[in-house]
Amino acid sequence: MANSKSSLPSRRKFLKTTTRVATASALTGMSIPSVYPAPDNTIQLGLIGCGGRGTGAVRNAFSVQGVPIKLVAMADIFQERIEGSYQNLTERFEERLDVPEERKYLGFDAYKYVMDSLRPGDVVILATPPAFRWVHFEYAIQKKLHVFMEKPVTVDGPTTRKMFKLADAADQASLKVGVGLMVRHCRARWELKDRIDSGQIGEVLMMRAYRMHRPVGYAFSDPNPGPLNDLLYQVQRFHSFLWASGGLFSDFYIHQIDELCWMKGEWPIKAHALGGRHYRGEAIDQNFDNYSVEYTFADGAKLFLDGRTMEGCHEEFASYAHGTSGVGVVSSGGHTPGRCRIYRDHRIESSEPVWAFPQPELNPYDLEWADLIEAIQEDKPFNETRRGAEASLVTSMGRMSAHTGRMISYDEILNCDHEFAPMVGEFTMDSPPPLQAGPDGKYPVPMPGIVTEREY
Numbered sequence: 454m455a456n457s458k459s460s461l462p463s464r465r466k467f468l469k470t471t472t473r474v475a476t477a478s479a480l481t482g483m484s485i486p487s488v489y490p491a492p493d494n495t496i497q498l499g500l501i502g503c504g505g506r507g508t509g510a511v512r513n514a515f516s517v518q519g520v521p522i523k524l525v526a527m528a529d530i531f532q533e534r535i536e537g538s539y540q541n542l543t544e545r546f547e548e549r550l551d552v553p554e555e556r557k558y559l560g561f562d563a564y565k566y567v568m569d570s571l572r573p574g575d576v577v578i579l580a581t582p583p584a585f586r587w588v589h590f591e592y593a594i595q596k597k598l599h600v601f602m603e604k605p606v607t608v609d610g611p612t613t614r615k616m617f618k619l620a621d622a623a624d625q626a627s628l629k630v631g632v633g634l635m636v637r638h639c640r641a642r643w644e645l646k647d648r649i650d651s652g653q654i655g656e657v658l659m660m661r662a663y664r665m666h667r668p669v670g671y672a673f674s675d676p677n678p679g680p681l682n683d684l685l686y687q688v689q690r691f692h693s694f695l696w697a698s699g700g701l702f703s704d705f706y707i708h709q710i711d712e713l714c715w716m717k718g719e720w721p722i723k724a725h726a727l728g729g730r731h732y733r734g735e736a737i738d739q740n741f742d743n744y745s746v747e748y749t750f751a752d753g754a755k756l757f758l759d760g761r762t763m764e765g766c767h768e769e770f771a772s773y774a775h776g777t778s779g780v781g782v783v784s785s786g787g788h789t790p791g792r793c794r795i796y797r798d799h800r801i802e803s804s805e806p807v808w809a810f811p812q813p814e815l816n817p818y819d820l821e822w823a824d825l826i827e828a829i830q831e832d833k834p835f836n837e838t839r840r841g842a843e844a845s846l847v848t849s850m851g852r853m854s855a856h857t858g859r860m861i862s863y864d865e866i867l868n869c870d871h872e873f874a875p876m877v878g879e880f881t882m883d884s885p886p887p888l889q890a891g892p893d894g895k896y897p898v899p900m901p902g903i904v905t906e907r908e909y
Contacts, residue, residue, distance in 0.1 A: 495521040497575040499567040503529040503538035507580030516819040517826045523549045526556040526570040531655040561880040563735035573597035582691035587615045588878040603633040605845035608699035611872035613846045620838035631825040632841030639817040641810035645793040655777030662709035663769040665761040672701045674738040684886040693738030696873035696887045703741045709772045711844040716774045721748035724861045726855035746851040792813040856908040858901030873906040
């Protein structure tokens with residue numbers, strides 16, 4: 454299935470359009486030689502951020518066939534996450550783990566020790582909350598390491614600008630960088646993208662996405678019960694705090710925003726959004742419970758996103774691209790399987806598809822690693838940093854519009870000077886958090902129409 458004729462052109466276009474030619478280094482004074490796999494052909498992994506997604510990324514890396522890959526170092530700021538991840542991986546992959554106690558590192562500076570344990574040409578997994586992404590990525594480039602980083606990769610305009618510069622530095626070093634927007638590696642979506650580009654649904658005029666479900670992850674939080682200090686509490690419950698994650702909006706909605714912009718073939722130029730909080734009791738997180746965003750593209754086409762995180766409401770998880778002569782289903786009930794298909798009639802529920810990708814599908818979480826490892830072994834250009842940063846920025850554009858009550862343009866969010874956590878690279882276990890609670894114990898929340906130049 455993955456090698457069908459219809460999917461091969463998409464793969465070539467994907468590798469071409471998601472990689473940028475090397476330019477001058479963005480890191481002043483840094484001399485960065487090209488990097489190739491280690492001579493013994495074993496790829497060593499270092500894991501920074503040992504939560505569920507970081508642990509999952511290691512499992513996905515181990516799914517790559519025919520390549521010796523082993524995990525040799527781990528880091529987190531919570532000891533229980535290191536041990537939990539190690540035990541989880543040991544159950545299935547004990548022979549692929551070489552992580553003695555002295556290579557399990559704890560603390561905000563632990564990322565350096567993990568990367569110092571690797572050789573140039575090895576791979577580091579960056580799976581902490583995204584606020585730390587640019588700091589860790591910068592050090593990975595200095596250490597000449599290939600990178601897999603989870604999404605989002607930025608949470609605001611200033612960090613996006615930093616990631617653009619680091620993307621260029623990674624190119625100069627011939628580093629391979631994967632970003633965890635895994636649906637870009639879904640073969641069903643590749644074929645759907647080819648069909649849309651060839652005009653099979655006509656001109657794309659409108660797209661819509663829905664992600665509506667009960668609260669998941671750390672979307673909502675009550676006051677810190679202790680014994681963690683406020684910084685550790687905020688990092689632990691990162692979905693609740695804009696500085697750490699971009700909030701539930703960025704972490705939950707980025708995939709569908711990204712995949713629909715991909716189908717359209719461009720990024721929107723502005724966003725107009727709204728949202729609100731309901732039934733929140735003593736909750737101290739910064740999230741809204743529902744969001745509705747209208748993204749506008751340069752040609753006037755629209756992308757409508759509806760997100761809701763509430764109990765007892767209608768649930769839906771799907772994405773659609775509507776053209777002048779049909780509609781493409783991009784997501785169906787989740788990220789995978791995509792079950793992509795095309796209809797001639799916009800009344801999808803009452804018609805039959807004229808094309809559907811055959812089932813079952815390969816797992817895109819595994820495919821993104823297969824593509825990254827192939828690029829490393831064959832020294833192919835592969836750097837998803839800029840595209841991942843752009844997807845993160847466009848997501849932040851919609852979030853900022855909802856939180857301020859204003860229409861926000863791409864240029865405005867990119868050039869916004871509100872950096873949520875400028876001192877993130879200097880944190881210690883005893884540092885004060887970048888978000889301070891008021892006398893009532895509550896943290897600042899967005900106030901659309903009142904606080905309008907920044908999100909809080």
